[in-house]
Amino acid sequence: xxxxxxxxxxxxxxxxxxxxxxxxxxxxxxxxxxxxxxxxxxxxxxxxxxxxxxxxxxxxxxxxxxxxxxxxxxxxxxxxxxxxxxxxxxxxxxxxxxxxxxxxxxxxxxxxxxxxxxxxxxxxxxxxxxxxxxxxxxxxxxxxxxxxxxxxxxxxxxxxxxxxxxxxxxxxxxxxxxxxxxxxxxxxxxxxxxxxxxxxxxxxxxxxxxxxxxxxxxxxxxxxxxxxxxxxxxxxxxxxxxxxxxxxxxxxxxxxxxxxxxxxxxxxxxxxxxxxxxxxxxxxxxxxxxxxxxxxxxxxxxxxxxxxxxxxxxxxxxxxxxxxxxxxxxxxxxxxxxxxxxxxxxxxxxxxxxxxxxxxxxxxxxxxxxxxxxxxxxxxxxxxxxxxxxx
Amino acid sequence: xxxxxxxxxxxxxxxxxxxxxxxxxxxxxxxxxxxxxxxxxxxxxxxxxxxxxxxxxxxxxxxxxxxxxxxxxxxxxxxxxxxxxxxxxxxxxxxxxxxxxxxxxxxxxxxxxxxxxxxxxxxxxxxxxxxxxxxxxxxxxxxxxxxxxxxxxxxxxxxxxxxxxxxxxxxxxxxxxxxxxxxxxxxxxxxxxxxxxxxxxxxxxxxxxxxxxxxxxxxxxxxxxxxxxxxxxxxxxxxxxxxxxxxxxxxxxxxxxxxxxxxxxxxxxxxxxxxxxxxxxxxxxxxxxxxxxxxxxxxxxxxxxxxxxxxxxxxxxxxxxxxxxxxxxxxxxxxxxxxxxxxxxxxxxxxxxxxxxxxxxxxxxxxxxxxxxxxxxxxxxxxxxxxxxxx
Numbered sequence: 001x002x003x004x005x006x007x008x009x010x011x012x013x014x015x016x017x018x019x020x021x022x023x024x025x026x027x028x029x030x031x032x033x034x035x036x037x038x039x040x041x042x043x044x045x046x047x048x049x050x051x052x053x054x055x056x057x058x059x060x061x062x063x064x065x066x067x068x069x070x071x072x073x074x075x076x077x078x079x080x081x082x083x084x085x086x087x088x089x090x091x092x093x094x095x096x097x098x099x100x101x102x103x104x105x106x107x108x109x110x111x112x113x114x115x116x117x118x119x120x121x122x123x124x125x126x127x128x129x130x131x132x133x134x135x136x137x138x139x140x141x142x143x144x145x146x147x148x149x150x151x152x153x154x155x156x157x158x159x160x161x162x163x164x165x166x167x168x169x170x171x172x173x174x175x176x177x178x179x180x181x182x183x184x185x186x187x188x189x190x191x192x193x194x195x196x197x198x199x200x201x202x203x204x205x206x207x208x209x210x211x212x213x214x215x216x217x218x219x220x221x222x223x224x225x226x227x228x229x230x231x232x233x234x235x236x237x238x239x240x241x242x243x244x245x246x247x248x249x250x251x252x253x254x255x256x257x258x259x260x261x262x263x264x265x266x267x268x269x270x271x272x273x274x275x276x277x278x279x280x281x282x283x284x285x286x287x288x289x290x291x292x293x294x295x296x297x298x299x300x301x302x303x304x305x306x307x308x309x310x311x312x313x314x315x316x317x318x319x320x321x322x323x324x325x326x327x328x329x330x331x332x333x334x335x336x337x338x339x340x341x342x343x344x345x346x347x348x349x350x351x352x353x354x355x356x357x358x359x360x361x362x363x364x365x366x367x368x369x370x371x372x373x374x375x376x377x378x379x380x381x382x383x384x385x386x387x388x389x390x391x
Numbered sequence: 392x393x394x395x396x397x398x399x400x401x402x403x404x405x406x407x408x409x410x411x412x413x414x415x416x417x418x419x420x421x422x423x424x425x426x427x428x429x430x431x432x433x434x435x436x437x438x439x440x441x442x443x444x445x446x447x448x449x450x451x452x453x454x455x456x457x458x459x460x461x462x463x464x465x466x467x468x469x470x471x472x473x474x475x476x477x478x479x480x481x482x483x484x485x486x487x488x489x490x491x492x493x494x495x496x497x498x499x500x501x502x503x504x505x506x507x508x509x510x511x512x513x514x515x516x517x518x519x520x521x522x523x524x525x526x527x528x529x530x531x532x533x534x535x536x537x538x539x540x541x542x543x544x545x546x547x548x549x550x551x552x553x554x555x556x557x558x559x560x561x562x563x564x565x566x567x568x569x570x571x572x573x574x575x576x577x578x579x580x581x582x583x584x585x586x587x588x589x590x591x592x593x594x595x596x597x598x599x600x601x602x603x604x605x606x607x608x609x610x611x612x613x614x615x616x617x618x619x620x621x622x623x624x625x626x627x628x629x630x631x632x633x634x635x636x637x638x639x640x641x642x643x644x645x646x647x648x649x650x651x652x653x654x655x656x657x658x659x660x661x662x663x664x665x666x667x668x669x670x671x672x673x674x675x676x677x678x679x680x681x682x683x684x685x686x687x688x689x690x691x692x693x694x695x696x697x698x699x700x701x702x703x704x705x706x707x708x709x710x711x712x713x714x715x716x717x718x719x720x721x722x723x724x725x726x727x728x729x730x731x732x733x734x735x736x737x738x739x740x741x742x743x744x745x746x747x748x749x750x751x752x753x754x755x756x757x758x759x760x761x762x763x764x765x766x767x768x769x770x771x772x773x774x775x776x777x778x779x780x781x782x
Binding site for chain 2: 009012013039041042051053058062063065066068069070071072073074075076077078159160162163164166167168169170171172173176178252253255260262263266270273274277281282283284285286287288290291292293294295382383384385386387388390391
């Protein structure tokens with residue numbers, strides 16, 4: 001079917017969202033019926049403003065750079081869209097003879113994807129095909145085994161916590177609390193477990209938003225570990241809540257109706273200083289780790305390219321209202337196959353860590369999680385040497 | 392002169408302290424008169440406890456791993472040493488027939504180096520040679536052009552702020568404040584300027600402890616920049632003080648006689664939210680960036696190996712009471728030559744950023760600094776592509 005392509009990025013960037021863009025653009029260029037491959041420069045709002053760049057005009061050299069470009073090379077947005085915005089998007093789609101629409105994003109973007117599809121239907125654009133490309137560092141998209149972006153975020157936290165653990169062991173610092181992104185789902189914090197080399201290095205404790213954080217147990221665990229091994233590395237999700245379901249950090253100020261909280265990592269480090277009398281410090285890499293190319297997982301990057309290309313293939317085959325996902329195939333060797341998931345199954349749902357991936361005490365992950373996660377971070381972490389155990 | 396070697400690490404680890412260890416050990420192995428190459432496993436305290444590992448017993452494969460091992464593979468310490476401790480160290484040196492002593496560290500370790508030398512003299516060990524190997528992420532060691540450890544810390548902050556800038560530009564976040572280590576010297580915060588690719592990316596503002604932080608000017612600068620370009624990246628040294636010389640962060644609690652402060656980055660982000668009403672967030676990579684191998688600078692690593700080897704050469708040539716440093720040679724191409732600096736010139740002195748490296752308003756560095764710093768981070772940062780300017 002003759003028509004143009006529209007590519008839109010939504011939500012926070014990842015280390016491989018541009019790799020999906022690369023996959024989608026290179027695939028779309030193969031089809032003679034596609035005249036223009038428009039990228040919206042600045043997310044869904046840019047569609048309404050008709051800020052398009054035809055990716056066909058971009059040199060191959062610049063396209064290749066997408067594979068190692070952090071954040072989103074075409075911008076992205078967190079615009080909240082109203083019903084009239086979806087109608088406006090549908091009218092822009094009609095005006096520019098766009099037949100193939102691709103939203104790259106997380107739960108929210110998949111919701112937008114579904115709504116754009118419906119707005120096109122309402123405008124009589126029954127032949128427009130809308131397909132989602134999954135993307136999230138948080139790994140909270142439903143149905144798919146995992147989503148592009150997570151493997152690199154996992155590699156970042158694993159490599160970083162491995163280095164922090166060597167630092168803590170060398171100095172020794174009593175306690176370092178590293179804050180991991182993921183407000184409602186603990187996948188990134190959990191991935192720090194891959195830092196463990198097997199010789200007793202950290203992380204020593206991992207706290208996930210899926211389990212209530214119990215201050216007394218935390219302090220008892222830290223105390224026991226400091227007495228046993230000296231330096232302790234704690235990884236805490238930014239979204240920890242107490243048994244009452246409220247954030248464990250107290251509100252620090254209010255602006256209008258919004259309440260601002262302190263950082264979980266600083267809060268826990270301060271607790272350790274005040275209540276246990278140990279030296280403690282906090283690290284909060286925050287968005288430093290969200291789109292880090294140095295820690296890009298090769299597996300994640302390759303799958304991101306595939307997700308972009310598969311979305312284009314699906315649309316060209318006549319599919320619409322689907323999101324590309326990955327099904328993990330059984331067997332010892334890691335293998336996935338791309339699948340097409342009805343978009344209503346993922347719209348605004350949020351996948352948290354299943355019970356079998358969290359240990360009973362709620363202060364660590366299970367071996368099953370580590371096995372599940374290990375292939376996603378790509379090459380094994382760099383080996384290192386330590387002589388402390390030689391004595 | 393027949394005798395054994397003793398290697399000691401002091402202070403916080405870096406990405407290349409183990410590279411200096413590699414340089415020292417491989418050099419020391421060349422001398423037939425050296426029987427044992429002892430490494431103290433755990434800093435100066437380990438010398439008193441006689442916790443030694445003979446590095447001659449370590450396989451070449453493990454030694455090679457030192458070049459890419461984060462933190463300190465033989466441990467390190469921040470032990471405060473009393474006069475009797477130096478005497479104890481001198482007695483251990485006599486007991487183990489040690490003639491060549493190497494302290495790898497910063498200002499504090501160079502002070503220890505000098506005191507060990509004097510304690511040996513006092514014990515009649517007039518032939519013991521004590522040589523310092525410089526190491527600091529903070530780059531605050533005097534006389535030398537720069538010290539091993541800084542180039543990698545500089546590369547980390549430059550690469551990280553480059554990625555944060557792309558993230559902020561893509562989303563856009565209004566303001567991100569990244570906290571850089573370096574309590575009294577702003578070298579690391581300053582090095583974030585190398586993140587600028589020339590197309591308007593951040594950092595937009597850099598605040599150094601060498602200049603008083605003036606809140607009103609900061610807020611005015613942020614406001615003007617947000618209005619002009621949307622997203623703003625601020626880099627702030629952890630040690631910022633106000634015009635009164637006091638930390639800009641308020642004390643949050645007291646334990647015994649120690650006062651604890653909040654984080655500078657969170658403080659500045661909160662100021663922006665409260666006083667300007669913009670969305671702002673803070674990132675504090677902390678020790679995540681102190682010894683990061685992924686961001687190790689090849690130039691830094693090579694120089695660290697040279698510093699270790701040169702220290703051994705100096706001692707073998709009869710030198711004592713010196714620290715190895717680097718003198719930058721004039722010319723367009725970056726070249727340094729190792730020099731030997733009398734240790735009393737560096738003991739406990741702290742080198743801060745000179746005036747010619749800081750801009751007049753005190754919210755950025757000068758081109759002279761960028762030129763000085765660029766070769767130290769090794770290979771240029773990875774190129775990336777952005778299409779925002781194509782429209």
